[in-house]
Amino acid sequence: MSPILQIVLTLVFAAVGGLLGKWSRIPAGTILGALLFTIVLNLVWQQAYIPADFRPYLQMISGVLIGSRIKRKDILELKRLLLPGIIMLVCMIFLNLIFGYLMFKLSKLDLATSLLATAPGGMTDMALIAPELGGETLPVSLLHLVRILVIYAIIPLVFSYLQRYQQANGKKVRNRSDKQDSSQKTQPLPTTSGDQKKLLVNIILTLTAAAAGGILLWKLGINAGAMIGSMLAVALLNLLTDRAWQSSKLRIAVQILAGAYVGQNMTRNNLSMMLDLLIPILIMIVSVVVFIFLISTALIKLSKLDRVTSFLVSAPGGLQEVSLMAMDLDADAPKVMILQSVRLMVVIATFPGILSAFAGFVA
Numbered sequence: 001m002s003p004i005l006q007i008v009l010t011l012v013f014a015a016v017g018g019l020l021g022k023w024s025r026i027p028a029g030t031i032l033g034a035l036l037f038t039i040v041l042n043l044v045w046q047q048a049y050i051p052a053d054f055r056p057y058l059q060m061i062s063g064v065l066i067g068s069r070i071k072r073k074d075i076l077e078l079k080r081l082l083l084p085g086i087i088m089l090v091c092m093i094f095l096n097l098i099f100g101y102l103m104f105k106l107s108k109l110d111l112a113t114s115l116l117a118t119a120p121g122g123m124t125d126m127a128l129i130a131p132e133l134g135g136e137t138l139p140v141s142l143l144h145l146v147r148i149l150v151i152y153a154i155i156p157l158v159f160s161y162l163q164r165y166q167q168a169n170g171k172k173v174r175n176r177s178d179k180q181d182s183s184q185k186t187q188p189l190p191t192t193s194g195d196q197k198k199l200l201v202n203i204i205l206t207l208t209a210a211a212a213g214g215i216l217l218w219k220l221g222i223n224a225g226a227m228i229g230s231m232l233a234v235a236l237l238n239l240l241t242d243r244a245w246q247s248s249k250l251r252i253a254v255q256i257l258a259g260a261y262v263g264q265n266m267t268r269n270n271l272s273m274m275l276d277l278l279i280p281i282l283i284m285i286v287s288v289v290v291f292i293f294l295i296s297t298a299l300i301k302l303s304k305l306d307r308v309t310s311f312l313v314s315a316p317g318g319l320q321e322v323s324l325m326a327m328d329l330d331a332d333a334p335k336v337m338i339l340q341s342v343r344l345m346v347v348i349a350t351f352p353g354i355l356s357a358f359a360g361f362v363a
Contacts, residue, residue, distance in 0.1 A: 001047055003049060003051075006047050006048070006049035007049055007050065007051070009041070009047055009048075010038060010041065010047070010048045010049055010050055010260050010264065011256075011257075011260060013037045013038055013040075013041045013048070013260075014034040014035075014037055014038050014256050014257070014259055014260035014263070015034070015256050016033075016037060017033035017034045017035070017036055017037025017038070017256075017259070018030045018031065018033045018034035018037075018252065018255060018256035018259060019033070019252075019256075020033050020037075021033025021034070021036075022252065026156060027155075027156035027159040027160055027328070027329055028152075028155060028156045028159070028325045028328045028329060029156075029328075030252055030255040030256060030259070030328065031152070031255040031256075031258055031259045031321065031324055031325065031328065032152055032156065032259070033259070034255065034256040034257075034258070034259025034260055034263065035149075035152060035259035035260075035262055035263045036259075036263070037259075037263070038259060038260045038262075038263025038264055039263045039266045041263075042263065042264055042266055042267055042268075043266065043267075043268060043271065046267070046268065048260070048263060048264040049264060050257075050260050050261045050264050054261070055226075055261065056214070056218050056226035057226070058254065058257055058258065058261060058320070059214065059224065059226040059227035059230065059320055060210050060211065060214035060215075060226050060227065060229075060230040061210070061230075061250070061254050061257075062227050062230070062254055062258070062320050062323060062324060063210055063213070063214060063226070063227045063228065063229070063230025063231035063232075063233075063234060064206060064207070064210045064230060064231075064234050064244075064245070064250070065246075065250065065251050065254060065324070065327060065333075066231045066234075066235075066323055066327075066333055066334060066337045067210070067230065067231040067232065067233065067234025067235040067237075067238065067244065068206065068234055068235075068238055068244035068245060068246045069246070069327075069333055069334055070231075070234075070235035070238060070239070070334045071238070071239075072239060074334045074335070075239070077335075078338070080303075080304060081335060081338060081339060083302065083303050084299050084303040084305055084310075084313065084339060085339055085342050087295070087298050087299055087302055087303065088295055088299065088313060088314065088339060088342075088343060089342070089343065089346055091291075091294060091295045091298060091314075092120045092291065092295065092316060092343065092347075093120075093350075093354065095287065095290060095291055095294070095295075095316075096115065096118050096119050096120060096316075097115070097354075097358055099118045099283060099284075099286075099287040099290075100114045100115035100116075100117070100118040100119070101114070101115075101362070102283055103117065103118060103279075103280050103283045103284075106279055106283065107277075107279045107280045107283070109136070109139060109280055110134070110135070110136070111359055111362060112130070112133050112134040112135035112355065112359065113130065113135040113136045113139050113140060114280070115135075115355050115358065115359075116129070116130050116133065116135045116140045116351075116355070117139060117140050117143040117144065117280065117284065118143075118283075118284065118287055119347060119351055120291070120316035120317060120343060120347055121317070121344060121347040121348055121351065122144075122223065122224065122317065122319065122344055122348075123141060123144035123145060123148065123317070125223055125344075125347075125348055126140050126141075126144060127140050127141040127144070129348075129351075129352065132352075133352060133355055133356075138273070139277060139280070142270055142273060142274055142277060143277065143280055143281065143284050144317065145262075145265050145266070145270070146274070146281050146284050146285070147284055147288055147316065147317050147318075148262060148317055148318045148321060149262075149266075150284070150285050150288045151288060151315050151316075151317060151318050151321070151322065152262075152318075152321065154288065154289065154292060155311065155312065155315065155322070155325055155329075158292070158311050159308065159311075159329050162307055162308060162311075165307075199245075201243075202243045202244070202245045203245045205237060205241070205243055205244075205245075206234055206237065206243075206244050206245035207245075209230075209233040209234050209236070209237045209244075210230040210233055210234050211230075212233055213229035213230050213231075213232055213233025213234070213236075214226040214227070214229040214230035214233070215229070216229050217229030222345075223344055223345055223348045224319050224320075224341065224344055224345075227319065227320060227323075227341075228341050231337060235334075251324075251327060251328075254324065255324050255328065258320060258321055258324055262321065287316075288315075288316065291314060291315070291316045292311060292314045292315060292316075294314075295310075295313075295314035296310040296311045296313070296314040299313060299314065305332075305335065306331075306332070308329055308330070308331040309326070309331045309332045309335055309336060312325060312326050312329070312331050312336045313335070313336055313339045313340065315340075316343075319337075319340045319341065319343075319344050322336060322340055323336055323337045323340060
């Protein structure tokens with residue numbers, strides 16, 4: 001089958017799964033459905049394919065979704081993110097060293113590979129720096145893929161638990177209203193030619209800003225630069241003009257594409273290799289649960305973040321996926337995006353030194 005047909009087939013499967021997930025009203029059902037249907041396509045027929053070059057553009061569109069939600073009140077509240085950011089980073093680095101060392105002692109993986117596999121960074125970033133730090137690329141990539149899949153599975157379960165908690169205790173699990181406020185409603189459909197022209201101008205302005213900011217940071221080599229640059233540029237457009245374009249249909253499309261992109265990585269070869277990494281995978285699963293539980297508990301107790309946002313912020317990977325889930329679960333998506341971006345950049349900047357120091361200490 002030609003690559004074009006593979007892409008079309010993948011998108012069809014992902015769209016069917018995503019729409020079924022949305023209609024089923026499962027928390028984060030759109031992205032979960034797209035992911036599962038793409039995995040099935042790849043494991044059964046080995047035909048799932050989304051070009052790797054597509055990822056930066058998908059990140060830019062994701063940045064549009066987040067940036068268009070950022071208002072002046074979010075900027076004014078940035079100082080409130082200092083304490084949550086410090087709590088998150090300290091806990092993540094500490095837990096990374098603990099679980100990385102456990103993986104090293106209980107499995108056949110070397111220390112560098114174990115620490116990289118449990119690092120709260122991106123799958124691609126950790127795999128790329130693995131050879132430079134003496135680690136193995138393939139186990140790192142596979143274990144990070146497992147972590148993303150576990151996060152996909154855990155977050156909706158946690159959200160369902162929080163909903164039951166709210167109903168049983170009468171306590172709000174998020175600071176925002178369950179109903180969208182006026183700053184987060186998608187723009188109404190145009191009814192006149194003037195409205196249509198205004199909507200078209202808003203779309204052009206938004207996509208131009210997203211492309212400019214995303215491409216700039218991407219070409220500068222900043223980690224997740226396409227998404228961060230797009231978000232910042234669209235947020236600036238929104239703050240200055242209040243004309244950033246918002247669309248619920250665009251959000252559904254991006255979630256379907258994100259599910260397809262991640263799902264295609266689960267191949268038969270990867271599945272068979274994972275059987276040889278059973279102990280590291282079990283440790284990875286436990287580590288994700290512990291990361292989310294301990295860090296979110298600390299954030300809830302020590303900061304003013306609501307429960308849903310705290311759980312999403314504490315997820316140790318998947319910047320784009322977690323940010324998309326934040327919108328689906330009606331969490332504070334801008335705060336999730338900002339803190340997750342800080343997490344990723346700090347890990348990339350500091351991890352080589354931390355790993356070397358810890359390896360020397362263990363030795």
